[in-house]
Amino acid sequence: MTQKHRDREETAVTSKLASTAQQAGPRVPSTPYARRLARERGIPLAALSGTGPNGRLTGRDVLAFVPAAGTATTSHAPATSYSSAAAIAASVSLESIARLLSQFGDVEPAIDLTDVCLKATAAALRGTSALPDAVIRFGDRPMAGLARLTLGAIAALRNEGGTEDGQADGPVLVLSRIDRAGLRPVAMPVPQGAAARLVVAGTADSDRADCLFSYDPTLIDDTAAADLLLAFKDAMEIPLRLIV
Numbered sequence: 377m378t379q380k381h382r383d384r385e386e387t388a389v390t391s392k393l394a395s396t397a398q399q400a401g402p403r404v405p406s407t408p409y410a411r412r413l414a415r416e417r418g419i420p421l422a423a424l425s426g427t428g429p430n431g432r433l434t435g436r437d438v439l440a441f442v443p444a445a446g447t448a449t450t451s452h453a454p455a456t457s458y459s460s461a462a463a464i465a466a467s468v469s470l471e472s473i474a475r476l477l478s479q480f481g482d483v484e485p486a487i488d489l490t491d492v493c494l495k496a497t498a499a500a501l502r503g504t505s506a507l508p509d510a511v512i513r514f515g516d517r518p519m520a521g522l523a524r525l526t527l528g529a530i531a532a533l534r535n536e537g538g539t540e541d542g543q544a545d546g547p548v549l550v551l552s553r554i555d556r557a558g559l560r561p562v563a564m565p566v567p568q569g570a571a572a573r574l575v576v577a578g579t580a581d582s583d584r585a586d587c588l589f590s591y592d593p594t595l596i597d598d599t600a601a602a603d604l605l606l607a608f609k610d611a612m613e614i615p616l617r618l619i620v
Contacts, residue, residue, distance in 0.1 A: 406433035407545040409509065413438040434545045436569040461566045461573075462598065463590040466605050468612045470578060470585055476615045477580065483528055489580045490514075490553055491530045495618045497551050497574060498522035500607035506600035507571060509546035518548075527619060547571035547595060555579055561588040571595045574608065585612075 404421040406414075410433040414421055417438065424441055426433040473492050480487045494514060501510050502523045512519045517537060522530055548570040554561065554577040561575045571592050578585030589605045596604075611618060 404433060405431060407435065409435040409545050409547070410438050428545070435547065436545075439569045439571075461590045462593045462601070463564070463588055464598075464601055464605050465560075465562070466587045466589075466609050468576075468578075468585045468587055468609050470580075470582055470612070472613055473615050474580065476619075480527070483531075485528075485531045485535050487527045487531045489578075491527050491534065492612065492615060492618065493551060493553060493576050494519060494522055494530050494534070495525075495527055496608050496611035496615075497549065499611045499618060500604050501549065503607045504600065504603045506596050506604040507547045507549055510549045510571070511546050513548050513550045513570070549574065552576070557582040560586040564588050564590050566590050566592060572601075574605075 428434045550573040552575045557579045559577045564575045566573045573590045575588045
């Protein structure tokens with residue numbers, strides 16, 4: 377093959393690649409979780425606006441997307457319609473936690489039931505497959521890396537207002553506490569952009585806490601949700617596992 381022929385072939389290949397790139401459109405900056413969600417829901421990335429650093433698309437952007445009237449999306453997901461979140465309830469003994477917290481009376485900042493709930497949630501997520509790479513949110517801020525932190529470090533982190541990790545993206549699990557005894561949550565909505573919400577109702581002086589795990593059934597199946605709630609219950613009722 378002559379040099380002239382090789383040059384012609386290289387020019388043809390380059391032109392074809394450029395044409396393909398133009399047809400595909402510009403690359404949309406996005407996280408792996410956002411791309412997976414968009415693919416599962418049949419939403420083109422170009423239709424979304426990113427709220428992450430430098431306009432990067434995050435999972436929350438995909439979950440919050442509402443198609444405009446007349447806009448069709450193609451999805452290969454099962455054609456099942458859900459009008460609201462699903463939920464599973466459990467009652468958790470707090471007796472062992474009360475004994476544990478009494479051992480930390482002189483620790484500063486003070487460790488309380490909220491810190492144990494945060495640690496137990498992280499342990500449950502790590503021990504099950506319900507929400508891989510989940511981000512725990514308490515209040516309006518994410519609490520990053522709780523599985524590897526001590527209860528004292530979690531207390532300090534919470535008192536500082538949590539951590540805002542702009543690079544963290546994944547399904548969001550919102551933890552909420554109702555610091556009242558004798559209440560049983562029965563219908564707690566999942567906040568927009570979140571995959572699930574765990575509500576714990578009870579005080580540090582209560583014998584038991586009533587918990588409700590609400591979740592998006594398009595992201596978590598019932599068995600996985602039950603496994604996660606059972607793992608949380610086990611961690612709360614045997615809290616010594618949380619300090620070793």
